[in-house]
Amino acid sequence: MKAAVIGSTGYGGIECLRILQGHPEFEEISLVSSSQAGRSLNSSFPHVSHLAKMYLPFDVEQISKQADLVFLATPPGFSSQYAPSFLEQGKIVIDLSGDFRLNDPDIYEQWYRKPAADPKYLNQAVYGLSEWFENEIKTAQLISNPGCYPTATLLALLPLLKEKWINPASVIVDAKSGVTGAGRKAQQSTLYSEINENLRPYKIEHHQHIPEIEQIAGKCSGTDVTIQFTPHLVPMNRGILVTIYAESLNKYTRKEALQLYHDTYDCHPFVRILDSRLPETKAVQGSNFCDIGINVDGRTGRFVILAAIDNLMKGAAGQAVQNVNIRMGCPVTTGLDIAPLYP
Ligand SMILES: NC(=O)C1=CN([C@@H]2O[C@H](COP(=O)(O)OP(=O)(O)OC[C@H]3O[C@@H](n4cnc5c(N)ncnc54)[C@H](OP(=O)(O)O)[C@@H]3O)[C@@H](O)[C@H]2O)C=CC1
Numbered sequence: 001m002k003a004a005v006i007g008s009t010g011y012g013g014i015e016c017l018r019i020l021q022g023h024p025e026f027e028e029i030s031l032v033s034s035s036q037a038g039r040s041l042n043s044s045f046p047h048v049s050h051l052a053k054m055y056l057p058f059d060v061e062q063i064s065k066q067a068d069l070v071f072l073a074t075p076p077g078f079s080s081q082y083a084p085s086f087l088e089q090g091k092i093v094i095d096l097s098g099d100f101r102l103n104d105p106d107i108y109e110q111w112y113r114k115p116a117a118d119p120k121y122l123n124q125a126v127y128g129l130s131e132w133f134e135n136e137i138k139t140a141q142l143i144s145n146p147g148c149y150p151t152a153t154l155l156a157l158l159p160l161l162k163e164k165w166i167n168p169a170s171v172i173v174d175a176k177s178g179v180t181g182a183g184r185k186a187q188q189s190t191l192y193s194e195i196n197e198n199l200r201p202y203k204i205e206h207h208q209h210i211p212e213i214e215q216i217a218g219k220c221s222g223t224d225v226t227i228q229f230t231p232h233l234v235p236m237n238r239g240i241l242v243t244i245y246a247e248s249l250n251k252y253t254r255k256e257a258l259q260l261y262h263d264t265y266d267c268h269p270f271v272r273i274l275d276s277r278l279p280e281t282k283a284v285q286g287s288n289f290c291d292i293g294i295n296v297d298g299r300t301g302r303f304v305i306l307a308a309i310d311n312l313m314k315g316a317a318g319q320a321v322q323n324v325n326i327r328m329g330c331p332v333t334t335g336l337d338i339a340p341l342y343p
């Protein structure tokens with residue numbers, strides 16, 4: 001297979017390259033860049049200077065001649081415009097942005113404040129939460145990769161919601177992300193001096209991942225789900241930790257809950273259910289794992305579910321490659337058998 005990565009100087013794009021260059025099914029990877037076309041990879045990224053590669057300009061026809069599969073690692077608003085051209089040329093498209101995640105164009109425009117994609121392509125898009133939409137992904141031409149917070153939140157929440165063990169109106173998600181979640185573009189709010197020694201909540205009530213989580217939670221549980229979601233920026237590079245609180249609808253024990261999560265995920269190699277410790281970002285850093293821990297607070301009658309991922313791996317490029325593996329029919333771990341970085 002031949003792949004092209006568009007937006008390849010961004011954090012998501014360069015992470016796609018890190019994985020794909022070790023993936024046995026890809027013989028060629030074209031790096032497309034709007035800002036670095038004609039320059040060499042090592043002029044921007046010394047850590048991959050052993051790969052003698054040049055950035056190519058963004059040219060739909062040229063890319064379509066060179067690639068069977070296109071990763072769009074570009075900001076929201078780009079894929080809605082350009083994914084259709086690749087789809088019409090018969091290419092498989094994996095979009096890392098939010099442009100095809102929300103079914104309803106009005107909801108997209110309300111939360112992203114940008115024009116929505118053509119409904120023809122929105123209807124065609126398959127949501128790429130690998131463990132829950134495997135059958136749909138197997139035949140998809142347009143895979144809409146989930147957001148980083150939705151990946152961790154949905155993997156942690158869906159088993160309880162689907163089994164109707166929790167009140168779907170009671171879900172509170174307290175989320176924390178490392179700074180690479182905000183992308184590589186220069187901005188004052190992510191300067192070292194602003195984030196170091198700081199813990200900052202942001203976008204309370206209006207984060208763009210709220211409708212995404214509610215849409216998929218509703219679809220998988222067959223009921224309306226309303227979540228309270230508060231993200232925080234923490235002074236680390238990679239990692240997301242979500243802590244979810246939800247009212248239990250019965251007197252379930254921790255043992256029963258653990259059994260439910262093991263039954264759901266033991267056949268999925270990238271989800272690790274933790275029986276005797278709690279998820280932490282360090283344990284998944286650099287890998288495609290999602291670690292999930294579950295507690296039942298008998299005193300308050302609430303479940304407390306935690307999930308940790310690396311936002312650039314399971315939260316972006318790792319899950320994108322996992323979806324490609326599913327789509328191509330190769331083992332889901334191909335190219336992703338990467339141990340977390342420790343310490
Ligand atoms: N960072 C994360 O943890 C996650 C990110 N995402 C999503 O993935 C996508 C990429 O994110 P990320 O890599 O972090 O973002 P970055 O800001 O790091 O990179 C985006 C890249 O897109 C290209 N680009 C920027 N502006 C434009 C434009 N106007 N037109 C065309 N290309 C442009 C640039 O690459 P070049 O100059 O090479 O063209 C840029 O480096 C985003 O949609 C993001 O929301 C999803 C999940 C997690």
Ligand SMILES: CC(=O)N[C@@H](CCC(=O)OP(=O)(O)O)C(=O)O
Binds near residue numbers: 148209
């Ligand atoms: C730390 C940080 O700023 N994170 C980003 C997540 C980016 C992302 O995944 O957004 P998309 O839905 O557009 O893909 C944010 O909270 O907006």
